[in-house]
Amino acid sequence: AGNESDGSGSSLKGTIAGAGSSAQDSAMKAWRAGYQTDNSGVTVNYNPSGSGAGVEQFVDGAIDFAASDSALDAEKGEIDAAKSRCGGENALEVPSYVSPIAVVYSLDGVDKLNLSASTIAKIFDGKITKWNDAAIAIDNPGVDLPGSTITPVHRSDESGTTKNFTDYLSKAADGAWKYPSDKVWPLKSGEAANGTSGVIAAIKSGSIGYADESQVGDLTVASIKVGDAYVAPSAEGAAKALEVSPTDDTRAEGDLAIKVDRTTTEAGAYPLFLASYVIACPTYDKAKADIVKGFLSYVVSTDGQAAAASNAGSAPLPAALQTKAASIINTIAAK
Amino acid sequence: MSTVTTGTGSPKRRLGDLVFANLTRAAGLTILIALAGVGIFLTVEGIPAFGAGPDDLKGHSNLLTYVAPLVFGTLLAAVIALLIAVPLALGVALSISHYAPRRIAAGVGYLVDLLAAVPSVVYGLWGIAVLGPKLVPVYKWLASHFDWIPFFAGPASNTGRTIFTASIVLALMVLPIVTAITREIFAQTPRLNEEAALALGATRWEMIRLAVLPYGRSGIVSAAMLGLGRALGETMAVAMVLSASGVVTWNLISATNPSTIAANIALTFADATGTARNALIASGLVLFLITFVVNFSARAIVSRYEPGSK
Amino acid sequence: MTDLAPAPTERAARSIKNPRLPQYAPLIALVVAVAASALLGLTLGWGVIPIGIVAAIFYLIGLTTWSRIIENARAATDRLVTSLVWVSLTIALIPLVSLLWKVIDEGKGALNGKFLTYSMRNVIGEPGGIYHAIMGTLLITLAAAVISVPIGLLAAVYLVEYGAHSQLARWIRFLVDVMTGIPSIVAGLFAYALFSLIVGPGTQFGIGGGVALSILMIPIVVRSSEEMLKLVPADLREASYALGVPKWKTILKVVIPTAMAGIITGVTLAIARVIGETAPLLIICGATDSVNLNLFHGQMASLPVFIYGSYTQPGSNPEILKQMAWGAALILILIVMALNILARVLGKLFSPKTGH
Amino acid sequence: MAKSIDVSDLNIYYGDFLAVEGVNMTITARSVTALIGPSGCGKSTFLRTLNRMHEVIPGARVEGKVLVDGQSLYDSAVDPVEVRRMVGMVFQRPNPFPTMSIYENVLAGLRLNNKKLSKSDADAVVEKALRGANLWNEVKDRLTKPGMGLSGGQQQRLCIARAIAVEPQILLMDEPCSALDPISTSAIEDLIHELKEQYTIVIVTHNMQQAARVSEDTAFFNLAGAGKPGRLVEMNPTKKIFSVPDEEATEAYISGRFG
Amino acid sequence: MAKSIDVSDLNIYYGDFLAVEGVNMTITARSVTALIGPSGCGKSTFLRTLNRMHEVIPGARVEGKVLVDGQSLYDSAVDPVEVRRMVGMVFQRPNPFPTMSIYENVLAGLRLNNKKLSKSDADAVVEKALRGANLWNEVKDRLTKPGMGLSGGQQQRLCIARAIAVEPQILLMDEPCSALDPISTSAIEDLIHELKEQYTIVIVTHNMQQAARVSEDTAFFNLAGAGKPGRLVEMNPTKKIFSVPDEEATEAYISGRFG
């Protein structure tokens, strides 16, 4: 093909494969394009098969790196499994992609909407069915709310977005959301849509949904209640919320898992966000070590984060986190 | 000049014939083996799913409760599709065989074949982009006037991506095969019987009722069943058009819809892993068995009426 | 006997002249129905579809009632059925027209040189091309044909020439018919399960798609080839035997060449049938945005999967990718139609020259 | 009440092909008229214009006049369905409806118009028609059996019963015996003799002897050549045709010198 | 080189149905033997046992002996394919291979049997066979045209050329002229006259005159009744058969009193 044949760049040659988070797909496209352009002999394949599938394939040794919307889970034995996959060394895990999750809606004549976490929970739980419900009206004084039915839209597939969204609801909604945080939508009501794009496409007049902010496009987004203020989704807001979230200090060295604080009241923070990771081994064959290291370094680099921000609308990693991540990736070596 | 070689051990059956005959038989057997293979491999890869837990079954406690709603959705969509497609197909088949002038009939026949040539993914596009949105007002109207009928209980879908829309798309997709078979059968009605009816003073419709429909009855039944087989197994159009929650409901126009086995596989296969994939394969086995039984029965009916069989 | 024959007086009453509607009555009824429905629709603010539906109902009721009043009940029923037949034909063809129009309308904007010669590798935020998907589709379909045609043709030869009336042949013929109804997704799962066990869990590559498609293609090839072989007159086989030609050579040199036109047509149509299949490829071939010409390694793009992926999961540039999906759909439909036309042309080209 | 038929200047077309040209003929009521002539001369075609069955074939049409007791069959106000009820037809090969019983076959035509036929009326009609077709004794014990289960000759008589059950005034028969064995043929010929008391009968036959045996009048059709239209050469009382025909061609045909 | 044929006690079956029973017959070399008899008496069936074409039909089999110059055709060691090369056959309807040119049709027997022929040898074979079939002059300028493009009579002669190109010793013909017009028929009859110089010819014909014209000997087959097997009634020099046959049935058949 016309776009595959130029031979510029470094002398690196080879193919590596990754799989996992679909939320990271847009960012991955940008990263792969950037890295492949600089290293035309290299092909990085990425299969956005979902976070769970990515981790599983990584553990099976079918791919070289994984991307996941949630950190490796110790209880499910993922950490140990990853360790044995990496020849007994602990796997490396660094955040690569941070993005706000927007509550999107479409309602004729209403282009600004404030919602508290518990109201959102009740809407998605089917407890609030009309747009002019008192609970919504309280958050939106002076807004002329119609009496039409609300159609909540959720993901039909397993999704990191759903996991983070339900995590937020279960922690921030003051008990209005009784379900645990899960990749699978826990309810059988409302409209189901496949993938982030599916949710976006399903938002028609009267609908409300949640989606990675990068794909929201022209849809209207609700502001969520943080403390006493209402905050609209933004990369900065997510970055702020990330900054107040500590890293998980129970983890081994090289594992930068973050304990997201959903209930922060920090002004301007947007705690409904998704932190997604790349997972790799500390050592690889000669043929691959340089490529994996080079690619992942690019991912967490300033350039890489900027590329993701412009293509996927994500929040660049905060400087401190980025430095830590870069130094972890830098330890990747040939066996 | 050749002579008969008697006694000198010319083989009774020649090597070439032996090889070729066995080769062709092997090809025939390969097909049977492939068919059996479909069942066997699906079974082998489906068996681990019996041990699957809620994690791999979208929260269902066992395989049965996982597959049952999907079977419901599959049957519901297919049956509605047939209810739409069969009368239409009969009309189209009759228009080709008995109503349209010969030239037009040929053109219509070609158009119907064209309908069959459109790939299902394109039907999916059309269903999402054209049909669904066009039906939203219809569903809204139905939900506000006929909500006492369980099928139209509402609230109406916002996107039009309901089981009913999916069934309409399915109906279009099975229409060509049902039409093709019935039109073939109608065209084979003995001219003599048609003329007998007309000569008795029958109108065209009475002639069709007297001579054409009774003659084609079993053919219509099996055409419908073959259509059913198609509708049960059609994947992409449903996967794309339907907003599937996997519930069991008779409500045809709401945003919360049953899913079908095939659509569920297509939609969730990519992000399923391990036992979850086994569960999908097991549901595929169920689909295979259902369609096999339906097609088997349909073909059994057809073959009874084929010339040369008793 | 004569006394039981119909009495002449009973037969006298009938007249052959019944009042009849004018020949253009259906046309009048149609015009009136459409006009009435449009008038009603415009005042009540309906869309085109409700107007059309109501017009059809008006037409059916109007013409039937009119006939019922002027003609008689039987004529009215006849007219009702006639109208229903035409209405159902119209209903069946409207979606086809709508679909083709939509695909052309949305897809034509995507077509340009880059569209057909570029892949999606390193393409972000701008339209790329579908070269990788076209090549994948061609390779996978070619693989399917390479598997299906020999098996299908040989099996057809077995059914017609060797098995004929044997029990085995009867079963093969029957199960091949049943096999035409296998859902495509099941074929995909079969290939997936097969290669998961042979090559390793989760294997996705092009040849798997070829295997899956051949499950769908073989029955079509068998049945069409069988029909064609059956059409070869027994005369020709006997002529060949009588020349001292062994049976297998007769089949290869006389029977198959005579049926070749039909066989090629059948194979081409079978290819047209499977080239648009999505579900099996989604499962066993996966997707990639780079060109992969190796059927035996790595995920391979295909047009249907590309259409599905780009339309339903366009990501952050939905307009661009959706337009590409429509463009690819247009290309796919053009390929399918070209194959259908090709089938006819090849059928003509290869048919035995009769000289008449 | 059987009716006479007057045909004047009749041209019969299949699309653009003129199959039969310029027929003028008068068919007497309550008599049997035989149509004879070589294959392809248009006997069947002509016969089918007498009950408007011709137009059932796509593109087929007619010019000229056919009057039945003064009523023109091809008037625009005339309903072909009614014409066919008045003019019954029996075909070359017996064609009972395969899915119906003998009983249902006889009633088929009547049921079309008279849906609410009481069981006893229906029984009476069936018996009358089957007796009229000389079939009653052979089938009265198996009326509910399929019509297809009868022998060829019985099937043909069943078709005649079916035709006369709707009480037509004219009966057209297109080589009704050509698919039958000699015994069945003679049964049908006997039947024709009886039927002519009540019906005007027009019969096409290839068999000269049959024409001579059953008919009062005979019309001889001929063909000037391949692709040329068929014409009525001569119509005369059967006796005359078979002894001293007016035309040389008739003589040649009857004596077997061609055709 | 042409061979004589001795048939003894031949029973011919289709599955369980005995189609022809107890035939004993001697066919002289280099002469024409005609097989006549009413339809269904088994002429074709018998003819096809002389080159083992009978067994091509599923379930068909034979009891008894057929000797060609003393060699038994039905010996278990005998390859039917070889038999058919030695005993050529021409069918009722001309059946040239539709995918082949005239040239290739003539060569089909040789080519399909893997004979490697040089171009000049092939040309020679084609010319010889076509001359032998009296067709050379008519087709020599269009040898590469499809064989199907010829007229019926030419096609039949092409089939004869194809049969004699493999140089058989015996030629079987099953009503070779029945699909042909009189002029083509007489061309084929002339050809048979010439061919008998070299070949033993057995011909089935429905046409008495043809049998009388072309054959030296005539065998008359007959059928005792429907469902009964056919039998050889009489075989004698053609002159005798057509003047003073031994059997009454032969006389009746030849004089047209039945069949």
Ligand SMILES: Nc1ncnc2c1ncn2[C@@H]1O[C@H](COP(=O)(O)OP(=O)(O)OP(=O)(O)O)[C@@H](O)[C@H]1O
């Ligand atoms: N359906 C048709 N379409 C076109 N031409 C037809 C059709 N039926 C008959 N013809 C032509 O009309 C002419 C008269 O045919 P018709 O069947 O009436 O002859 P016929 O005298 O009944 O012959 P036969 O004794 O063989 O039944 C013939 O040239 C025939 O080819």
Ligand SMILES: Nc1ncnc2c1ncn2[C@@H]1O[C@H](COP(=O)(O)OP(=O)(O)OP(=O)(O)O)[C@@H](O)[C@H]1O
């Ligand atoms: N393929 C077959 N299977 C079963 N029976 C057959 C087959 N071919 C012929 N017969 C039967 O064998 C008997 C002899 O038939 P055959 O064709 O040899 O007669 P024939 O003398 O050649 O007649 P014709 O003059 O009509 O060609 C007939 O009773 C026929 O029904």
Ligand SMILES: [Mg+2]
């Ligand atoms: Mg006729």
Ligand SMILES: [Mg+2]
């Ligand atoms: Mg014969």
Ligand SMILES: O=P([O-])([O-])[O-]
């Ligand atoms: O990134 P997702 O898992 O929400 O698609």
